[in-house]
Amino acid sequence: MFPVDKDLLPENRPKPLTVEELARKKEMARQRHAEKMLQGFTADKVESTPAINNNDVKHDDLDDKKPDSALVAFARVYSGTIKIGDEVFVLGPKHNPAIALEREEAGEQVDPSLVLRDLKPGRHITRVTIEKLYLLMGRELIAVNQVPAGNVFGIGGLEEHILKTATLSTTIACPSFTELTSLAVPILRVALEPKHPKDLPKLINGLRLLNQADACAVVHIQETGEIVLSTAGEVHLERCLEDLNLRYAKIDINVSEPIVPLRETIVPPPKLDMVNEAIEKKTEEVVPEIWTSNRQCRFEVDAKPLPENITKLLERNAGLIKLLDGHCNGYAKENGVHESLSGENQFNETSMSNKRQKEMMVFKDELKTAFNEAGWEDEFNKIWSFGPRKCGPNILLNATDYKHKKFWDHQVEDGDSRVVYDSSVINGFQLATLAGPLCEESMMGVCFIVRKWQILDIPESVYSVQSRGQLSGQIMSTFKEACRRVFSLRRPRLVTPMYSCNVLVNSDVLVYDSIQDQNKMKADRMKDKRGISSC
Numbered sequence: 001m002f003p004v005d006k007d008l009l010p011e012n013r014p015k016p017l018t019v020e021e022l023a024r025k026k027e028m029a030r031q032r033h034a035e036k037m038l039q040g041f042t043a044d045k046v047e048s049t050p051a052i053n054n055n056d057v058k059h060d061d062l063d064d065k066k067p068d069s070a071l072v073a074f075a076r077v078y079s080g081t082i083k084i085g086d087e088v089f090v091l092g093p094k095h096n097p098a099i100a101l102e103r104e105e106a107g108e109q110v111d112p113s114l115v116l117r118d119l120k121p122g123r124h125i126t127r128v129t130i131e132k133l134y135l136l137m138g139r140e141l142i143a144v145n146q147v148p149a150g151n152v153f154g155i156g157g158l159e160e161h162i163l164k165t166a167t168l169s170t171t172i173a174c175p176s177f178t179e180l181t182s183l184a185v186p187i188l189r190v191a192l193e194p195k196h197p198k199d200l201p202k203l204i205n206g207l208r209l210l211n212q213a214d215a216c217a218v219v220h221i222q223e224t225g226e227i228v229l230s231t232a233g234e235v236h237l238e239r240c241l242e243d244l245n246l247r248y249a250k251i252d253i254n255v256s257e258p259i260v261p262l263r264e265t266i267v268p269p270p271k272l273d274m275v276n277e278a279i280e281k282k283t284e285e286v287v288p289e290i291w292t293s294n295r296q297c298r299f300e301v302d303a304k305p306l307p308e309n310i311t312k313l314l315e316r317n318a319g320l321i322k323l324l325d326g327h328c329n330g331y332a333k334e335n336g337v338h339e340s341l342s343g344e345n346q347f348n349e350t351s352m353s354n355k356r357q358k359e360m361m362v363f364k365d366e367l368k369t370a371f372n373e374a375g376w377e378d379e380f381n382k383i384w385s386f387g388p389r390k391c392g393p394n395i396l397l398n399a400t401d402y403k404h405k406k407f408w409d410h411q412v413e414d415g416d417s418r419v420v421y422d423s424s425v426i427n428g429f430q431l432a433t434l435a436g437p438l439c440e441e442s443m444m445g446v447c448f449i450v451r452k453w454q455i456l457d458i459p460e461s462v463y464s465v466q467s468r469g470q471l472s473g474q475i476m477s478t479f480k481e482a483c484r485r486v487f488s489l490r491r492p493r494l495v496t497p498m499y500s501c502n503v504l505v506n507s508d509v510l511v512y513d514s515i516q517d518q519n520k521m522k523a524d525r526m527k528d529k530r531g532i533s534s535c
Helices: 017-036 059-063 097-105 196-212 233-248 306-317 320-333 343-348 356-374 379-381 419-433 465-488 512-518
Strands: 002-005 070-077 086-091 127-128 131-137 140-144 154-158 167-169 188-194 216-223 226-231 253-255 263-266 287-292 298-305 383-386 393-399 447-455 492-495 502-508 533-534
Touching: 059 216, 070 196, 188 196, 188 233, 196 216, 196 226, 196 233, 226 233, 226 502, 233 253, 263 447, 287 465, 298 465, 306 320, 306 356, 306 393, 356 379, 379 383, 379 393, 383 419, 393 419, 419 447, 419 465, 447 465, 465 492
Parallel strands: 393 447
Antiparallel strands: 002 070, 070 154, 086 127, 086 167, 131 140, 131 154, 188 226, 188 253, 216 226, 263 492, 287 298, 298 447, 383 393, 502 533
C-alpha cells in the first residue's frame, strides 16, 4: 500500500471540456452579460473586491484545506485478467487453503460486508468488489477498466481489507503468497505518545495508516501500554515521524530516546582467581529454602546457566514451543486434565499439519542431542516448562519425587496431591523469567531446577475450595520469589544486543579505523578480484 493525494487520483482531476460543452458555456456567458447590460450595470459601478489581509488567515484553516491522501494497493497480476466489477477474495498472509475449504464444505460462507477489523480470530478471508484500477505511470495514475497478466498496477478501495500484504484470488483454494524478504530489518525502536492526551485516537489512526503504507515500519503496543514504532534506521525514523505529523495523524508527537532491549542471565563460576591461578577448591553453592506465608509449602530451587547452543536452539524454535504448549493444553481441556496420552497418539490425533508434526519431532531430536552434548542426558525428561510466555529461552526442570505433567506428551499420573498446584508453579516460573531482579527485563539462558517441593498434610476438616485457592496463589508468588532469589545468588549479568552486518567497501578505502573505534570486527576477506572487501 502506498499513499496518494486524492487530488492526483484520476476520478478527482478536472476533466477537459468537449466542443459542445465549450459552446454551451460560451452561450451562457453571453446571456449573462446581456442581462447585466439590460439592468443598467456598468463597469464603473462594479465595486472592487476588498483585499484579503494575510494576518486574518488562520493557519488551522490552511491545514484543514490540505488534500487528504488515499491508500492504493501496489499489485501484480500473476494469472488471468482483473476487471472492474470482479468479486475476489482477499487472502491474508496466514491463510490456509485446507482449513478454508473444510469450513466451506461445512457451510461457512465469507460475508462480503466484513472488513479486516471485523474478522474473528483464525479467519483471514474477506470479499471485495474491484471498483478502481490504475496504471502506474510515475507519479501519474491512469484509470483503466482491466489489467492482463504480467502487469504491475494499482488497486483502489482496499484500505479496510489489507494490513500490509495480501493475495487476491477468485477462489479460496489459492495459497497465500509469502511476503518479500526485506534486507532492512526494523531495529531502531522508539516510544510515541501525543503531546496532548486528547489526540490519542488521532495518533492510533495515523499509526494504522503508516503501518499500511510503509512495509518496513512496525507498530506494536507493549504489555505496559507503550506505543512502540520500529524503523530501519535514523533516516527512516525521521521520515516516518514527518509523515505522522504532516500526512497521517497531523498532531504534535513526543518521541522517546531509542529503546535498547536488555536481557538478564547468569554465568558459570570462574575457573581462575584474581592472579590468573586455577581455582582448585570450589565452594559449595547454597540452595535457598523458601516457605509460603502460611508455612504449608516449601521449595528448594537451584539455577545454572544453559549452554549457548541450547539457548540459541530455543530462540529459533520459539514458535514451535508455543504451538505445542497451546495445542496440548487445548487437548487436555477437552479430554480432562488427568487424561493419559502416549507421545505417538499426541502427534497423530491432533489437527496439526504433517509439516508441523515433522518440525516438532526434528526440534525434539535436536534438543535431546544438545542436552546429551552438554552432559545433561538425564535432564531432558525432567523438562517441566519453558519461559517466559511458555516459549522463551529458559527451562524449568523437575528434580523432585513429584511426577509432573510431561511437556512433550502431557502425561499425568494420578495419586499425587500436588498435581492441582502444577499450574501455580509454572505460572510463578513464567512471572520470574518475564521480569528479572536486576532491571525487570526478561531472562535468557537460565535453567531453574526444583530440588524439593513439599506440601504439608492438611486435615480434611480444614481443607476447602477456598483454602486451596489461597494456597494456589501463595505457591505462585513464593515460587516466583524463589526463582528471583536464587538468580541473584548465581552471578547475574546483563546481556546487551549486538547488531551484525556486512560492510562492502573498495580495497582503497580505510574502513578499519572507523569500525574498530566503535565495535569489533569479526572477520574480513576479499570478495572478488575487483578489489571489494567484505568486513
